[in-house]
Amino acid sequence: MSEQKSNPLTIGQLAKMASVSVETIRFYQRKHLIPTPPKPYGSIRRYSLEDVKRVRFIKSAQKLGFSLAEIANLLRLEDGTHCAEAKAIAESKLISIRQKIADLKTLEKILESYTSNCENKTNNTPCPIISNLFNDPFV
Amino acid sequence: MSEQKSNPLTIGQLAKMASVSVETIRFYQRKHLIPTPPKPYGSIRRYSLEDVKRVRFIKSAQKLGFSLAEIANLLRLEDGTHCAEAKAIAESKLISIRQKIADLKTLEKILESYTSNCENKTNNTPCPIISNLFNDPFV
DNA sequence: CATAACCCTGTACCTAGGTACGGAATCAAG
DNA sequence: CTTGATTCCGTACCTAGGTACAGGGTTATG
Known part of the structure:
Protein backbone atom coordinates (compact mmCIF):
# COMPACT_ATOMS: atom_id res chain seq x y z
CA MET A 1 0.00 0.00 0.00
CA LEU A 77 28.70 9.17 -18.81
CA GLU A 78 25.37 10.32 -17.45
CA ASP A 79 26.64 11.23 -14.01
CA GLY A 80 28.59 14.09 -15.57
CA THR A 81 31.89 13.19 -13.93
CA HIS A 82 33.57 12.00 -17.15
CA CYS A 83 33.75 15.30 -18.95
CA ALA A 84 36.96 14.49 -20.81
CA GLU A 85 35.45 11.36 -22.31
CA ALA A 86 32.27 13.15 -23.35
CA LYS A 87 34.36 15.89 -24.88
CA ALA A 88 36.40 13.37 -26.86
CA ILE A 89 33.23 11.80 -28.27
CA ALA A 90 31.80 15.21 -29.16
CA GLU A 91 35.03 16.34 -30.80
CA SER A 92 35.34 13.27 -32.97
CA LYS A 93 31.75 13.83 -34.03
CA LEU A 94 32.67 17.44 -34.80
CA ILE A 95 35.49 16.25 -37.04
CA SER A 96 33.22 13.90 -38.95
CA ILE A 97 30.61 16.65 -39.34
CA ARG A 98 33.24 18.96 -40.80
CA GLN A 99 34.38 16.22 -43.16
CA LYS A 100 30.81 15.69 -44.34
CA ILE A 101 30.41 19.42 -44.96
CA ALA A 102 33.58 19.44 -47.04
CA ASP A 103 32.48 16.40 -49.05
CA LEU A 104 29.08 17.92 -49.73
CA LYS A 105 30.67 21.16 -50.88
CA THR A 106 32.77 19.22 -53.38
CA LEU A 107 29.65 17.52 -54.70
CA GLU A 108 27.93 20.90 -54.89
CA LYS A 109 30.72 22.31 -57.08
CA ILE A 110 30.67 19.33 -59.42
CA LEU A 111 26.91 19.38 -59.81
CA GLU A 112 26.96 23.14 -60.33
CA SER A 113 29.45 22.80 -63.15
CA TYR A 114 27.41 20.01 -64.75
CA THR A 115 24.15 21.93 -64.68
CA SER A 116 25.69 25.19 -65.82
CA ASN A 117 26.98 23.43 -68.92
CA CYS A 118 23.34 22.89 -69.83
CA GLU A 119 23.08 26.65 -70.44
CA ASN A 120 25.61 26.87 -73.23
CA LYS A 121 24.40 23.66 -74.77
CA THR A 122 23.41 23.99 -78.44
CA ASN A 123 20.56 22.03 -79.99
CA ASN A 124 21.15 18.37 -80.72
CA THR A 125 24.26 18.09 -78.58
CA PRO A 126 23.96 15.47 -75.87
CA CYS A 127 22.96 16.50 -72.37
CA PRO A 128 26.10 17.54 -70.45
CA ILE A 129 24.89 16.09 -67.16
CA ILE A 130 24.36 12.64 -68.60
CA SER A 131 27.52 12.66 -70.68
CA ASN A 132 29.62 13.95 -67.80
CA LEU A 133 28.40 11.11 -65.62
CA PHE A 134 28.90 8.57 -68.37
CA ASN A 135 32.38 9.85 -69.04
CA ASP A 136 33.21 9.47 -65.42
CA PRO A 137 35.57 12.33 -64.60
CA PHE A 138 35.97 11.72 -60.87
CA VAL A 139 36.01 8.00 -60.15
CA MET B 1 29.34 -19.22 -86.22
CA LEU B 77 17.46 9.76 -69.94
CA GLU B 78 20.50 7.95 -71.25
CA ASP B 79 20.06 8.98 -74.86
CA GLY B 80 20.88 12.55 -73.85
CA THR B 81 17.85 14.09 -75.55
CA HIS B 82 16.05 14.96 -72.30
CA CYS B 83 18.43 17.58 -71.01
CA ALA B 84 15.75 19.62 -69.25
CA GLU B 85 14.62 16.62 -67.22
CA ALA B 86 18.16 15.67 -66.27
CA LYS B 87 18.81 19.25 -65.26
CA ALA B 88 15.70 19.31 -63.08
CA ILE B 89 16.82 16.15 -61.28
CA ALA B 90 20.33 17.53 -60.79
CA GLU B 91 19.03 20.87 -59.53
CA SER B 92 16.72 19.33 -56.97
CA LYS B 93 19.66 17.26 -55.77
CA LEU B 94 21.70 20.46 -55.58
CA ILE B 95 19.02 22.02 -53.39
CA SER B 96 19.00 19.05 -51.02
CA ILE B 97 22.80 19.08 -50.85
CA ARG B 98 22.75 22.76 -49.89
CA GLN B 99 20.13 22.05 -47.24
CA LYS B 100 22.27 19.27 -45.79
CA ILE B 101 25.27 21.60 -45.67
CA ALA B 102 23.23 24.19 -43.81
CA ASP B 103 21.91 21.62 -41.34
CA LEU B 104 25.39 20.27 -40.66
CA LYS B 105 26.71 23.78 -40.07
CA THR B 106 24.02 24.32 -37.46
CA LEU B 107 25.02 21.11 -35.72
CA GLU B 108 28.66 22.17 -35.91
CA LYS B 109 27.90 25.44 -34.13
CA ILE B 110 25.92 23.72 -31.39
CA LEU B 111 28.57 21.09 -30.78
CA GLU B 112 31.29 23.74 -30.81
CA SER B 113 29.51 25.69 -28.10
CA TYR B 114 29.00 22.56 -26.01
CA THR B 115 32.61 21.47 -26.17
CA SER B 116 33.99 24.97 -25.60
CA ASN B 117 32.01 25.13 -22.35
CA CYS B 118 34.19 22.26 -21.16
CA GLU B 119 37.13 24.69 -21.08
CA ASN B 120 35.71 27.10 -18.51
CA LYS B 121 34.32 24.26 -16.44
CA THR B 122 35.47 24.28 -12.83
CA ASN B 123 36.09 21.11 -10.84
CA ASN B 124 33.08 19.15 -9.64
CA THR B 125 30.61 20.91 -11.90
CA PRO B 126 28.72 18.55 -14.18
CA CYS B 127 29.95 18.04 -17.73
CA PRO B 128 28.43 20.74 -19.94
CA ILE B 129 28.01 18.40 -22.93
CA ILE B 130 25.96 15.92 -20.98
CA SER B 131 23.94 18.51 -19.12
CA ASN B 132 23.25 20.49 -22.28
CA LEU B 133 21.90 17.37 -23.93
CA PHE B 134 19.86 16.44 -20.89
CA ASN B 135 18.43 19.90 -20.64
CA ASP B 136 17.39 19.72 -24.21
CA PRO B 137 17.81 23.25 -25.57
CA PHE B 138 16.81 22.60 -29.17
CA VAL B 139 14.06 20.02 -29.35
C1' DC C 1 -19.42 -6.31 -13.95
C1' DA C 2 -18.89 -5.30 -18.71
C1' DT C 3 -16.22 -3.28 -21.98
C1' DA C 4 -12.88 -0.35 -23.97
C1' DA C 5 -8.40 1.16 -23.72
C1' DC C 6 -4.09 0.22 -22.57
C1' DC C 7 0.08 -2.90 -21.52
C1' DC C 8 3.24 -7.10 -22.38
C1' DT C 9 5.95 -10.35 -25.12
C1' DG C 10 7.62 -12.12 -29.12
C1' DT C 11 8.20 -11.92 -33.68
C1' DA C 12 7.90 -10.18 -38.39
C1' DC C 13 8.43 -6.49 -41.45
C1' DC C 14 10.35 -2.09 -43.58
C1' DT C 15 14.05 0.81 -46.47
C1' DA C 16 18.79 1.00 -48.83
C1' DG C 17 22.37 -1.00 -50.68
C1' DG C 18 24.30 -4.44 -50.92
C1' DT C 19 26.87 -9.34 -49.21
C1' DA C 20 26.90 -14.39 -48.68
C1' DC C 21 25.87 -18.95 -49.81
C1' DG C 22 24.19 -23.60 -51.60
C1' DG C 23 23.76 -26.51 -55.37
C1' DA C 24 23.68 -27.18 -60.20
C1' DA C 25 25.47 -25.99 -64.89
C1' DT C 26 29.09 -24.39 -67.84
C1' DC C 27 33.69 -23.00 -69.25
C1' DA C 28 38.84 -23.15 -69.68
C1' DA C 29 43.21 -25.56 -69.14
C1' DG C 30 45.96 -29.49 -69.23
C1' DC D 1 38.33 -36.26 -69.94
C1' DT D 2 39.13 -34.45 -65.59
C1' DT D 3 39.63 -30.74 -62.56
C1' DG D 4 39.12 -26.20 -60.91
C1' DA D 5 37.20 -21.77 -61.75
C1' DT D 6 33.07 -19.27 -63.18
C1' DT D 7 28.33 -18.67 -63.81
C1' DC D 8 23.49 -19.09 -62.62
C1' DC D 9 19.53 -18.83 -59.64
C1' DG D 10 17.16 -18.39 -55.56
C1' DT D 11 17.21 -17.21 -51.14
C1' DA D 12 18.98 -15.62 -46.71
C1' DC D 13 21.48 -12.35 -44.19
C1' DC D 14 23.46 -7.70 -42.79
C1' DT D 15 23.17 -2.66 -40.52
C1' DA D 16 20.19 1.25 -38.51
C1' DG D 17 16.40 2.73 -36.62
C1' DG D 18 12.61 1.84 -36.08
C1' DT D 19 7.17 0.11 -37.21
C1' DA D 20 3.47 -3.33 -37.00
C1' DC D 21 1.19 -6.93 -35.55
C1' DA D 22 -1.05 -11.14 -32.79
C1' DG D 23 -2.67 -12.93 -28.80
C1' DG D 24 -2.66 -12.57 -24.48
C1' DG D 25 -3.05 -9.81 -19.44
C1' DT D 26 -4.36 -5.50 -16.84
C1' DT D 27 -6.65 -1.19 -15.79
C1' DA D 28 -9.95 2.44 -15.97
C1' DT D 29 -14.68 3.97 -16.72
C1' DG D 30 -19.53 3.83 -16.37
Whole structure:
Protein backbone atom coordinates (compact mmCIF):
# COMPACT_ATOMS: atom_id res chain seq x y z
CA MET A 1 0.00 0.00 0.00
CA SER A 2 2.95 2.41 0.01
CA GLU A 3 2.65 5.04 -2.69
CA GLN A 4 5.14 4.80 -5.55
CA LYS A 5 5.37 8.52 -6.19
CA SER A 6 8.73 8.25 -7.93
CA ASN A 7 7.45 6.06 -10.77
CA PRO A 8 4.03 7.33 -11.69
CA LEU A 9 3.98 6.93 -15.47
CA THR A 10 2.74 4.19 -17.75
CA ILE A 11 4.73 3.46 -20.87
CA GLY A 12 2.10 5.29 -22.93
CA GLN A 13 2.44 8.42 -20.81
CA LEU A 14 6.23 8.21 -21.00
CA ALA A 15 6.05 7.91 -24.77
CA LYS A 16 3.71 10.86 -25.10
CA MET A 17 5.81 13.07 -22.80
CA ALA A 18 8.95 12.23 -24.75
CA SER A 19 7.21 12.62 -28.14
CA VAL A 20 7.98 9.13 -29.36
CA SER A 21 5.87 6.03 -29.88
CA VAL A 22 5.44 3.24 -27.35
CA GLU A 23 7.17 0.94 -29.83
CA THR A 24 10.18 3.25 -29.85
CA ILE A 25 10.39 3.09 -26.04
CA ARG A 26 10.38 -0.69 -26.20
CA PHE A 27 12.98 -0.60 -28.97
CA TYR A 28 15.27 1.56 -26.82
CA GLN A 29 14.77 -0.87 -23.95
CA ARG A 30 15.82 -3.77 -26.14
CA LYS A 31 18.91 -1.77 -27.11
CA HIS A 32 19.60 -0.97 -23.43
CA LEU A 33 19.43 2.77 -24.07
CA ILE A 34 16.86 3.12 -21.30
CA PRO A 35 16.29 0.78 -18.37
CA THR A 36 13.35 -1.63 -18.18
CA PRO A 37 11.87 -1.07 -14.70
CA PRO A 38 10.84 -4.18 -12.73
CA LYS A 39 7.32 -5.40 -13.31
CA PRO A 40 5.34 -5.87 -10.07
CA TYR A 41 3.68 -9.31 -9.86
CA GLY A 42 0.57 -9.30 -11.98
CA SER A 43 0.85 -5.62 -12.86
CA ILE A 44 2.47 -3.26 -15.36
CA ARG A 45 5.78 -1.40 -15.44
CA ARG A 46 5.97 2.20 -14.23
CA TYR A 47 8.28 4.99 -15.39
CA SER A 48 9.66 8.20 -13.88
CA LEU A 49 10.29 11.74 -15.10
CA GLU A 50 13.99 10.79 -15.23
CA ASP A 51 13.07 8.32 -17.94
CA VAL A 52 11.36 11.10 -19.89
CA LYS A 53 14.57 13.15 -19.71
CA ARG A 54 16.59 10.18 -20.87
CA VAL A 55 14.46 9.61 -23.94
CA ARG A 56 14.59 13.31 -24.77
CA PHE A 57 18.37 13.16 -24.40
CA ILE A 58 18.45 10.40 -26.99
CA LYS A 59 16.32 12.40 -29.41
CA SER A 60 18.42 15.53 -28.89
CA ALA A 61 21.64 13.69 -29.50
CA GLN A 62 20.21 12.09 -32.64
CA LYS A 63 19.42 15.54 -33.97
CA LEU A 64 23.08 16.38 -33.44
CA GLY A 65 23.99 13.49 -35.69
CA PHE A 66 24.93 10.93 -33.06
CA SER A 67 24.08 7.31 -33.78
CA LEU A 68 22.33 5.22 -31.14
CA ALA A 69 25.61 3.40 -30.50
CA GLU A 70 27.35 6.72 -29.80
CA ILE A 71 24.43 7.82 -27.65
CA ALA A 72 24.78 4.65 -25.60
CA ASN A 73 28.37 5.70 -24.90
CA LEU A 74 27.28 9.19 -23.90
CA LEU A 75 24.63 7.75 -21.59
CA ARG A 76 27.25 5.76 -19.75
CA LEU A 77 28.70 9.17 -18.81
CA GLU A 78 25.37 10.32 -17.45
CA ASP A 79 26.64 11.23 -14.01
CA GLY A 80 28.59 14.09 -15.57
CA THR A 81 31.89 13.19 -13.93
CA HIS A 82 33.57 12.00 -17.15
CA CYS A 83 33.75 15.30 -18.95
CA ALA A 84 36.96 14.49 -20.81
CA GLU A 85 35.45 11.36 -22.31
CA ALA A 86 32.27 13.15 -23.35
CA LYS A 87 34.36 15.89 -24.88
CA ALA A 88 36.40 13.37 -26.86
CA ILE A 89 33.23 11.80 -28.27
CA ALA A 90 31.80 15.21 -29.16
CA GLU A 91 35.03 16.34 -30.80
CA SER A 92 35.34 13.27 -32.97
CA LYS A 93 31.75 13.83 -34.03
CA LEU A 94 32.67 17.44 -34.80
CA ILE A 95 35.49 16.25 -37.04
CA SER A 96 33.22 13.90 -38.95
CA ILE A 97 30.61 16.65 -39.34
CA ARG A 98 33.24 18.96 -40.80
CA GLN A 99 34.38 16.22 -43.16
CA LYS A 100 30.81 15.69 -44.34
CA ILE A 101 30.41 19.42 -44.96
CA ALA A 102 33.58 19.44 -47.04
CA ASP A 103 32.48 16.40 -49.05
CA LEU A 104 29.08 17.92 -49.73
CA LYS A 105 30.67 21.16 -50.88
CA THR A 106 32.77 19.22 -53.38
CA LEU A 107 29.65 17.52 -54.70
CA GLU A 108 27.93 20.90 -54.89
CA LYS A 109 30.72 22.31 -57.08
CA ILE A 110 30.67 19.33 -59.42
CA LEU A 111 26.91 19.38 -59.81
CA GLU A 112 26.96 23.14 -60.33
CA SER A 113 29.45 22.80 -63.15
CA TYR A 114 27.41 20.01 -64.75
CA THR A 115 24.15 21.93 -64.68
CA SER A 116 25.69 25.19 -65.82
CA ASN A 117 26.98 23.43 -68.92
CA CYS A 118 23.34 22.89 -69.83
CA GLU A 119 23.08 26.65 -70.44
CA ASN A 120 25.61 26.87 -73.23
CA LYS A 121 24.40 23.66 -74.77
CA THR A 122 23.41 23.99 -78.44
CA ASN A 123 20.56 22.03 -79.99
CA ASN A 124 21.15 18.37 -80.72
CA THR A 125 24.26 18.09 -78.58
CA PRO A 126 23.96 15.47 -75.87
CA CYS A 127 22.96 16.50 -72.37
CA PRO A 128 26.10 17.54 -70.45
CA ILE A 129 24.89 16.09 -67.16
CA ILE A 130 24.36 12.64 -68.60
CA SER A 131 27.52 12.66 -70.68
CA ASN A 132 29.62 13.95 -67.80
CA LEU A 133 28.40 11.11 -65.62
CA PHE A 134 28.90 8.57 -68.37
CA ASN A 135 32.38 9.85 -69.04
CA ASP A 136 33.21 9.47 -65.42
CA PRO A 137 35.57 12.33 -64.60
CA PHE A 138 35.97 11.72 -60.87
CA VAL A 139 36.01 8.00 -60.15
CA MET B 1 29.34 -19.22 -86.22
CA SER B 2 29.14 -15.44 -86.52
CA GLU B 3 31.38 -13.66 -84.06
CA GLN B 4 29.70 -11.83 -81.20
CA LYS B 5 32.20 -9.00 -80.99
CA SER B 6 29.72 -6.64 -79.34
CA ASN B 7 29.25 -8.75 -76.20
CA PRO B 8 32.59 -10.27 -75.29
CA LEU B 9 32.58 -10.07 -71.50
CA THR B 10 31.59 -12.52 -68.79
CA ILE B 11 29.90 -11.15 -65.70
CA GLY B 12 33.15 -11.54 -63.78
CA GLN B 13 35.06 -9.46 -66.32
CA LEU B 14 32.32 -6.83 -66.33
CA ALA B 15 32.46 -6.65 -62.54
CA LYS B 16 36.23 -6.31 -62.51
CA MET B 17 36.24 -3.61 -65.19
CA ALA B 18 33.61 -1.65 -63.33
CA SER B 19 35.29 -2.16 -59.94
CA VAL B 20 32.31 -3.80 -58.28
CA SER B 21 31.56 -7.36 -57.21
CA VAL B 22 29.68 -9.90 -59.29
CA GLU B 23 26.98 -9.84 -56.64
CA THR B 24 26.57 -6.11 -57.12
CA ILE B 25 26.08 -6.60 -60.87
CA ARG B 26 23.34 -9.13 -60.17
CA PHE B 27 21.81 -6.81 -57.59
CA TYR B 28 21.66 -3.99 -60.16
CA GLN B 29 20.06 -6.37 -62.64
CA ARG B 30 17.39 -7.29 -60.12
CA LYS B 31 16.76 -3.56 -59.62
CA HIS B 32 16.64 -3.03 -63.41
CA LEU B 33 19.49 -0.53 -63.28
CA ILE B 34 21.34 -2.52 -65.91
CA PRO B 35 19.86 -4.93 -68.46
CA THR B 36 20.12 -8.69 -68.16
CA PRO B 37 21.33 -9.87 -71.58
CA PRO B 38 19.67 -12.96 -73.05
CA LYS B 39 21.23 -16.26 -72.13
CA PRO B 40 22.05 -18.44 -75.18
CA TYR B 41 20.67 -21.99 -74.82
CA GLY B 42 22.95 -23.96 -72.52
CA SER B 43 25.45 -21.14 -72.20
CA ILE B 44 26.20 -18.05 -70.12
CA ARG B 45 25.30 -14.38 -70.47
CA ARG B 46 27.71 -11.98 -72.17
CA TYR B 47 28.23 -8.29 -71.54
CA SER B 48 29.49 -5.32 -73.55
CA LEU B 49 31.70 -2.30 -72.88
CA GLU B 50 28.50 -0.26 -72.82
CA ASP B 51 27.50 -2.23 -69.74
CA VAL B 52 30.81 -1.30 -68.12
CA LYS B 53 30.09 2.38 -68.76
CA ARG B 54 26.62 1.99 -67.35
CA VAL B 55 27.86 0.47 -64.08
CA ARG B 56 30.50 3.18 -63.79
CA PHE B 57 27.79 5.77 -64.35
CA ILE B 58 25.88 4.31 -61.40
CA LYS B 59 28.95 4.46 -59.18
CA SER B 60 29.75 8.03 -60.24
CA ALA B 61 26.23 9.20 -59.59
CA GLN B 62 26.26 7.53 -56.19
CA LYS B 63 29.38 9.46 -55.29
CA LEU B 64 27.46 12.62 -56.16
CA GLY B 65 24.87 11.64 -53.58
CA PHE B 66 22.20 10.23 -55.89
CA SER B 67 20.20 7.26 -54.62
CA LEU B 68 19.73 4.21 -56.81
CA ALA B 69 16.12 5.27 -57.39
CA GLU B 70 17.29 8.67 -58.66
CA ILE B 71 19.95 7.01 -60.77
CA ALA B 72 17.28 4.82 -62.37
CA ASN B 73 15.54 8.03 -63.41
CA LEU B 74 18.77 9.46 -64.82
CA LEU B 75 19.41 6.26 -66.74
CA ARG B 76 16.04 6.55 -68.44
CA LEU B 77 17.46 9.76 -69.94
CA GLU B 78 20.50 7.95 -71.25
CA ASP B 79 20.06 8.98 -74.86
CA GLY B 80 20.88 12.55 -73.85
CA THR B 81 17.85 14.09 -75.55
CA HIS B 82 16.05 14.96 -72.30
CA CYS B 83 18.43 17.58 -71.01
CA ALA B 84 15.75 19.62 -69.25
CA GLU B 85 14.62 16.62 -67.22
CA ALA B 86 18.16 15.67 -66.27
CA LYS B 87 18.81 19.25 -65.26
CA ALA B 88 15.70 19.31 -63.08
CA ILE B 89 16.82 16.15 -61.28
CA ALA B 90 20.33 17.53 -60.79
CA GLU B 91 19.03 20.87 -59.53
CA SER B 92 16.72 19.33 -56.97
CA LYS B 93 19.66 17.26 -55.77
CA LEU B 94 21.70 20.46 -55.58
CA ILE B 95 19.02 22.02 -53.39
CA SER B 96 19.00 19.05 -51.02
CA ILE B 97 22.80 19.08 -50.85
CA ARG B 98 22.75 22.76 -49.89
CA GLN B 99 20.13 22.05 -47.24
CA LYS B 100 22.27 19.27 -45.79
CA ILE B 101 25.27 21.60 -45.67
CA ALA B 102 23.23 24.19 -43.81
CA ASP B 103 21.91 21.62 -41.34
CA LEU B 104 25.39 20.27 -40.66
CA LYS B 105 26.71 23.78 -40.07
CA THR B 106 24.02 24.32 -37.46
CA LEU B 107 25.02 21.11 -35.72
CA GLU B 108 28.66 22.17 -35.91
CA LYS B 109 27.90 25.44 -34.13
CA ILE B 110 25.92 23.72 -31.39
CA LEU B 111 28.57 21.09 -30.78
CA GLU B 112 31.29 23.74 -30.81
CA SER B 113 29.51 25.69 -28.10
CA TYR B 114 29.00 22.56 -26.01
CA THR B 115 32.61 21.47 -26.17
CA SER B 116 33.99 24.97 -25.60
CA ASN B 117 32.01 25.13 -22.35
CA CYS B 118 34.19 22.26 -21.16
CA GLU B 119 37.13 24.69 -21.08
CA ASN B 120 35.71 27.10 -18.51
CA LYS B 121 34.32 24.26 -16.44
CA THR B 122 35.47 24.28 -12.83
CA ASN B 123 36.09 21.11 -10.84
CA ASN B 124 33.08 19.15 -9.64
CA THR B 125 30.61 20.91 -11.90
CA PRO B 126 28.72 18.55 -14.18
CA CYS B 127 29.95 18.04 -17.73
CA PRO B 128 28.43 20.74 -19.94
CA ILE B 129 28.01 18.40 -22.93
CA ILE B 130 25.96 15.92 -20.98
CA SER B 131 23.94 18.51 -19.12
CA ASN B 132 23.25 20.49 -22.28
CA LEU B 133 21.90 17.37 -23.93
CA PHE B 134 19.86 16.44 -20.89
CA ASN B 135 18.43 19.90 -20.64
CA ASP B 136 17.39 19.72 -24.21
CA PRO B 137 17.81 23.25 -25.57
CA PHE B 138 16.81 22.60 -29.17
CA VAL B 139 14.06 20.02 -29.35
C1' DC C 1 -19.42 -6.31 -13.95
C1' DA C 2 -18.89 -5.30 -18.71
C1' DT C 3 -16.22 -3.28 -21.98
C1' DA C 4 -12.88 -0.35 -23.97
C1' DA C 5 -8.40 1.16 -23.72
C1' DC C 6 -4.09 0.22 -22.57
C1' DC C 7 0.08 -2.90 -21.52
C1' DC C 8 3.24 -7.10 -22.38
C1' DT C 9 5.95 -10.35 -25.12
C1' DG C 10 7.62 -12.12 -29.12
C1' DT C 11 8.20 -11.92 -33.68
C1' DA C 12 7.90 -10.18 -38.39
C1' DC C 13 8.43 -6.49 -41.45
C1' DC C 14 10.35 -2.09 -43.58
C1' DT C 15 14.05 0.81 -46.47
C1' DA C 16 18.79 1.00 -48.83
C1' DG C 17 22.37 -1.00 -50.68
C1' DG C 18 24.30 -4.44 -50.92
C1' DT C 19 26.87 -9.34 -49.21
C1' DA C 20 26.90 -14.39 -48.68
C1' DC C 21 25.87 -18.95 -49.81
C1' DG C 22 24.19 -23.60 -51.60
C1' DG C 23 23.76 -26.51 -55.37
C1' DA C 24 23.68 -27.18 -60.20
C1' DA C 25 25.47 -25.99 -64.89
C1' DT C 26 29.09 -24.39 -67.84
C1' DC C 27 33.69 -23.00 -69.25
C1' DA C 28 38.84 -23.15 -69.68
C1' DA C 29 43.21 -25.56 -69.14
C1' DG C 30 45.96 -29.49 -69.23
C1' DC D 1 38.33 -36.26 -69.94
C1' DT D 2 39.13 -34.45 -65.59
C1' DT D 3 39.63 -30.74 -62.56
C1' DG D 4 39.12 -26.20 -60.91
C1' DA D 5 37.20 -21.77 -61.75
C1' DT D 6 33.07 -19.27 -63.18
C1' DT D 7 28.33 -18.67 -63.81
C1' DC D 8 23.49 -19.09 -62.62
C1' DC D 9 19.53 -18.83 -59.64
C1' DG D 10 17.16 -18.39 -55.56
C1' DT D 11 17.21 -17.21 -51.14
C1' DA D 12 18.98 -15.62 -46.71
C1' DC D 13 21.48 -12.35 -44.19
C1' DC D 14 23.46 -7.70 -42.79
C1' DT D 15 23.17 -2.66 -40.52
C1' DA D 16 20.19 1.25 -38.51
C1' DG D 17 16.40 2.73 -36.62
C1' DG D 18 12.61 1.84 -36.08
C1' DT D 19 7.17 0.11 -37.21
C1' DA D 20 3.47 -3.33 -37.00
C1' DC D 21 1.19 -6.93 -35.55
C1' DA D 22 -1.05 -11.14 -32.79
C1' DG D 23 -2.67 -12.93 -28.80
C1' DG D 24 -2.66 -12.57 -24.48
C1' DG D 25 -3.05 -9.81 -19.44
C1' DT D 26 -4.36 -5.50 -16.84
C1' DT D 27 -6.65 -1.19 -15.79
C1' DA D 28 -9.95 2.44 -15.97
C1' DT D 29 -14.68 3.97 -16.72
C1' DG D 30 -19.53 3.83 -16.37
